[in-house]
Structures are given as C-alpha cells and as structure tokens.
Amino acid sequence: MNGTVLIIGMGLIGGSLSLCIKKEHPHAKVIGHDVNHKELRLAKSLGVIDEMSLSLQTAAEQADLIIISTPVFQTEKIIAQFESLSLKESVLITDTGSTKEQIMRSSEVLTKNGIQFIGGHPMAGSHKSGVAAAKEILFENAFYMLTPGSGVAEENVGKLQDWLRGTHAKFLIVEPREHDELTGMISHFPHIVAASLVHQAKGSSTEHPYLRRLAAGGFRDITRIASSNPTMWKDITIQNRGVLLSLLKEWKVEMDEVVSLIEMNDSQKIYDYFNDAKVFRDDLPILEKGAIPSFYDLFVDVPDYPGVISEVTGYLAQEKISLTNIRIMETREDIYGVLAISFQTLEDRERALHCLREQTNYELFLG
Ligand SMILES: NC(=O)c1ccc[n+]([C@@H]2O[C@H](COP(=O)([O-])OP(=O)(O)OC[C@H]3O[C@@H](n4cnc5c(N)ncnc54)[C@H](O)[C@@H]3O)[C@@H](O)[C@H]2O)c1
Numbered sequence: 001m002n003g004t005v006l007i008i009g010m011g012l013i014g015g016s017l018s019l020c021i022k023k024e025h026p027h028a029k030v031i032g033h034d035v036n037h038k039e040l041r042l043a044k045s046l047g048v049i050d051e052m053s054l055s056l057q058t059a060a061e062q063a064d065l066i067i068i069s070t071p072v073f074q075t076e077k078i079i080a081q082f083e084s085l086s087l088k089e090s091v092l093i094t095d096t097g098s099t100k101e102q103i104m105r106s107s108e109v110l111t112k113n114g115i116q117f118i119g120g121h122p123m124a125g126s127h128k129s130g131v132a133a134a135k136e137i138l139f140e141n142a143f144y145m146l147t148p149g150s151g152v153a154e155e156n157v158g159k160l161q162d163w164l165r166g167t168h169a170k171f172l173i174v175e176p177r178e179h180d181e182l183t184g185m186i187s188h189f190p191h192i193v194a195a196s197l198v199h200q201a202k203g204s205s206t207e208h209p210y211l212r213r214l215a216a217g218g219f220r221d222i223t224r225i226a227s228s229n230p231t232m233w234k235d236i237t238i239q240n241r242g243v244l245l246s247l248l249k250e251w252k253v254e255m256d257e258v259v260s261l262i263e264m265n266d267s268q269k270i271y272d273y274f275n276d277a278k279v280f281r282d283d284l285p286i287l288e289k290g291a292i293p294s295f296y297d298l299f300v301d302v303p304d305y306p307g308v309i310s311e312v313t314g315y316l317a318q319e320k321i322s323l324t325n326i327r328i329m330e331t332r333e334d335i336y337g338v339l340a341i342s343f344q345t346l347e348d349r350e351r352a353l354h355c356l357r358e359q360t361n362y363e364l365f366l367g
C-alpha cells in the first residue's frame, strides 16, 4: 500500500505496528507522534518510524491512515481533537485500545461526519512498555479484534486489514460490548488478580527475609503481568468497570467456595477443583496465540555461564533448525536462566526438542 501513516503513541504497540507496516508496505511513509519527545526520538533513531512530528495537527492532516496507540483515556481526547482538524476526506482512523465500548461512543463525533473510524485491539502484548520493547513479530497469529463504527463501508474494513497485513494476525469483527465482556474475563480481570496477589505477598505482616527470593516459579509466572504499565491499566479498569465489578463479585463467591472446600477438608472435592481447572486449561488452543498467547516455544533450563546460549544455538544450527526468536526469561535470575526459543513451525520445535535431548541434559519444557 502507498500513502502516509500516522501513528500516535510510539510505545510498545504503536512501535510494533509501525515495524509491521514498514516491512509490509515499504512505499508507505510512517510518521510517529508522541507527547513524550524522548520516546519519539528513540523511535526515529531505532528506525521504527520514517519521520517524527511534534505537531499532531500537521501530521494528522496529511495522513491516509491514523493509528492511535495511547492509553485509552488519551485516545478519547485525541479523537475529540480530530473534530476540529481538516483531515483528508478518505482518511481511515483506528486505535489499539484494550477497551472498545467507550472509545466507540467517543468516535461518534467523527463517524457522524462521515469519517471512517474502525476500533481495533490486537490481542497480544507484554508487561513491557515503550518503543524499545517493540517487535515486528508481536502480533503473529494473535487475534486482532475490530469494531467498525457506524457507517463504515465494508471495503474500508478490508483496506484497514490490508494496511495491517504485516502483523500476520487473525482479524475478528466483534461488537464493542462483546469485546469488553470477553477481554474483561480473559485479560483485564487477570491483571487485577495478578496485582492483588502481589499486594497480598507485599502486605503480609510477617515478611520472611527469604520471601522475595523464593517468589520464583509459579508466583512469578502468575504475576508477570502485574509489572505492566499502571497508567494503561488504570484507564482500562475505569473504562471496563461494569464488567470488572461483576467478575469481581463472582470471584468473591468462587473464593468463598474454595474456603469451604478447604474448611471441610474434603480431599476428593479439593482434587476435583484443581483437576477441573487443569482439564479446561489444558484444552485451550495453546499452539495458537489468542486467549493465551503462545508461539511454538521451547524452554530450556540452562545454567548461567558465559557461552551457554551459543552452545544451545550451536546444536540447533548443526541440525539446520531455524529459530525465530530467543530470549532469557526473567525468572530465577540468581540461579538458573530459562532460555525461551521460538520456532516458526511445530515440526521445527519437535526437531529441536529431540536434538537438545540428545546433546544436553538440560531440562526442557514445551510452551
Ligand atoms: N501493552 C499491551 O500488552 C497492549 C496490548 C494491546 C493493546 N494495548 C493498548 O494499546 C495502547 C498502547 O499501549 P502500549 O502498551 O503501547 O503503551 P506504551 O506505554 O508502551 O505507549 C503509549 C505511548 O503513548 C504516548 N502517549 C500518551 N498520551 C499521549 C497523547 N495524548 N498523545 C500522544 N502520545 C501519547 C506515551 O508517551 C507512550 O509513549 C493502550 O491503549 C493499550 O490499552 C496494549
């Protein structure tokens, strides 16, 4: 595609989308705008954008596609500012916000004037913020939800998907309300639970000196998302408060049931509680990104000594197994490192598993 793309909010998501668009549409020009000029300059120097603009108005008025990727209350403010600008008649506007109902209501100031606003939400991300964490493969195989505003022509939904083709995401058109209910359950609510678990550990009156160091494994896994950007999650929680309040009420009932199970000391019922959860969780489609983001990942528990990464990748190279990503997980950093290696296909991962079993005695886990 050809044209000028403006991305407002040069953070994790805006930066990642920019990389996808630049790769897929090399003839397009991507301009970045951010109130944080340091972040904007970083985006430019990392080559994430072609140009930076300190003026929202100048950049917006020349854009063919505008992507707003700021915390959701800021997104609403930016939409309101557009009303008084001379945008191109054919401009397509989308956002990446994690909530949709309130944003779609705000976008009516634009759609009532015939401007094409299509709400968007890529269902992949990270607890990290900022453009330095942006990556082109972030959305691969993830669901990308779209909520077209009223009066949006179907061909424009197709056009937006064409612009976003480089994400390699799977588009899903949903109603804003449906979107907020679904994401409330599988994304927003778990973030509250993760934060609450951290608060519980932090607030325990008798904090043992070993507690922080022992908070590895399960605790770190389930609370990773508590390290996410608090401004972003404050906005999401307020915008989806109705859904979240009812989920929290259900959660309290659920916890009361757990209390009675444990008080009754009924081993069969306690076993069933864990087992029912395991059966449901194990049945989720883990080989696809989506409700539970996943790659074809292989985790290798390696000792922390210099050269261990090249040792592991060396074995894979000997077998000509190509990997798409490699990273050290931030768990158990004092003792061992968990190397997470992503593969493009299931077959590559199987071959890697076999190869590393033969060549090493490191513990291997599938993601
Ligand atoms: N992080 C995730 O996992 C994730 C995933 C999908 C969608 N989202 C949504 O995408 C949006 C962006 O999230 P992110 O993780 O990239 O956040 P981020 O913190 O990495 O980046 C947001 C950027 O927006 C900028 N910004 C804030 N207000 C602005 C304004 N008024 N004008 C211009 N720039 C402004 C900030 O300076 C920052 O650089 C949010 O709405 C979030 O809900 C996040």
Ligand SMILES: O=C(O)C(=O)C[C@]1(C(=O)O)C=C[C@@H](O)C=C1
Pocket (backbone or CB within 6 Å): 097, 098, 122, 123, 124, 125, 126, 127, 128, 186, 187, 188, 225, 228, 293
């Ligand atoms: O993987 C993470 O760290 C995320 O929290 C990503 C996550 C999610 O909850 O799945 C967070 C918010 C977004 O709106 C979409 C994706």
